[in-house]
Amino acid sequence: MLDQALQEKLNDRIQHGLYRKLNVYEDKIDFCSNDYLGFSKILSSENAQHIYIQNGATGSRLISGNSFLAEQTEQLIADFHGKESALIFNSGYSANLGLLSCLAQKGDTYIVDEYIHASIMDGAKLSYANKYKFKHNNVVDLEKKLATAQGKKFVVVESIYSMDGDEAPLEAIVNVCEKYQAYLIVDEAHATGLYGPKGEGIVAANNLQDKVYAIIYTFGKALGLHGAAIVCNQTLKEYLINFSRPFIYTTALPPSIYIQLQKAYQLLPQVDRIILFDLIYYFKQQLSQTTFKFIESQSQIQGLIVGNSKQAHELSNYLLQKGIYAKAIVSPTVAIGSERLRICLHMFNTKTDIDLLVQEINNFTK
Ligand SMILES: Cc1ncc(COP(=O)(O)O)c(C=O)c1O
Structure with missing residues (x-):
């Protein structure tokens, strides 16, 4: 019975040409991956170093999965992007889910670009806050939504949009957020490593770090690795450690990732x-x-x-x-x-x- 119901939903997708399936394409010219700088290959060829690093993290960061290496890496990332602190999550998806689900409270308001990534939408849905979309990259529409928003206001945008590839008008968004005392969150998944003289991203390259409340940098795209960091002030970092369920209730990343991350961040300015x-x-x-x-x-x-x-x-x-x-x-x-x-x-x-x-x-x- 259940399988039949599931199959009917799948058939519906097949009929409408919307069916998703897993494929393996290994020998093609790559115009598809997010490995924009080719780091996934460069770093893997350097993996042969003979340093002892345990395989698994053995527990969540709050139990047995923390290390000096993790904390050192977080500080390096925070410094690189010009903010006080950073907290590493297991993926960009869980970073966004973890941030949005616990940041705004009942009575507060999220206002997100209509093209925002699914992870932001999912995180906002898990919160008790009000949620609104504004028209893509349209600051006039954003202002309209801000003017009537309740409680603490949070605006969420991507600096480079994952599907359209266009850039958010960040300066104008910062200005309108300041006018309405809204907290701005910027997902730099597709700008990490690519923009700014060192690859520090669009926020830092434009010296907007102090005007942006939290920035998400992901490691699975131009860095060719895995995971993500929320770069923010120390208070938000501590709040996330206490309230962000995708951070708390999961085994931490394998420690070897921190070595790779440090290498990737050292390499970025030279690219x-x-x-x-x-x-x-x-x-x-x-x-x-x-x-x-x-x-x-x-x-x-x-x-x-x-x-x-x-x-x-x-x-x-x-x-x-x-x-x-x-x-x-x-x-x-x-x-x-x-x-x-x-x-x-x-x-x-x-x-x-x-x-x-x-x-x-x-x-x-x-
Ligand atoms: C804008 C944006 N944010 C977050 C994510 C999720 O990152 P990750 O693949 O590390 O989970 C993606 C991935 O496609 C993305 O495009």
Whole structure:
């Protein structure tokens, strides 16, 4: 009975072209992963160091999973991004869930960009606070929502949006938050390591750390690792240690991650990010000679609007046959009608890779 009901829900997804399944694509040109700087490969080749590090953390951070190494790493991360403290979570998802679920109280209000990541939405849903969305990157609409918000107000945005690749107008958002005494939270998942002279992210690069209450940096994307940190003041850090359930009730990350994180943070300032931004420029130049409809983005994330999920999957499958992996993103991850091919550009992609990608998209659409 239950399996039948579950299968019916799956069939519904299959029928609408929305079915998700796991695949393995290991030998394709990568226009898909979030390994923007190629760190996942660089750091793994350096793993052969013969230092003794235990495998598992053996418990949650509050029980047996804490270490000087973890605390040292958190301080290094806080210093790197120019704030007082940092608290590491097991993933970006649990960092956002852990922060949003316990920060605002009953009677307070979360106001989030309509394109905000699912982890923020899920965290807000777990809280007792009021929740509203404002139109994507629209500061006028944000101000409207702030003007009528109750209790303590929290605004949540991404600095680079994960699906559209566009940038939040942070300065304007900071100003309107100041006007309404709202606390601003910025998820820098897709800016971590890529923006600012050292890869410190968009908040720090624009010297906005003091105006942003909490910033989320994730390690699973440009750092090529796993986990995330909430960078904030010491009071919030201590509050999270006490009230954030995804922090409290889980085994901590394996200790080896801290060594890798320290290496990644040391490496970041040395990365020649211009190589990636040159590739983005080249990619956009190639596109300007086509009639494809792209979402306006200056970042490493580019979205080719296809308009329905069936076509988005067909294009992605066609590219796979040509040795290229770029992912179809369909509803409910993005709104119906904005189904797309999400193309991620990396330091290790070449102009030849890009030429091939553009040529094959052209061939498909002919
Ligand atoms: C904006 C944003 N925040 C948070 C996350 C979650 O990070 P993680 O993959 O480390 O759980 C993602 C992942 O896709 C993301 O795009």
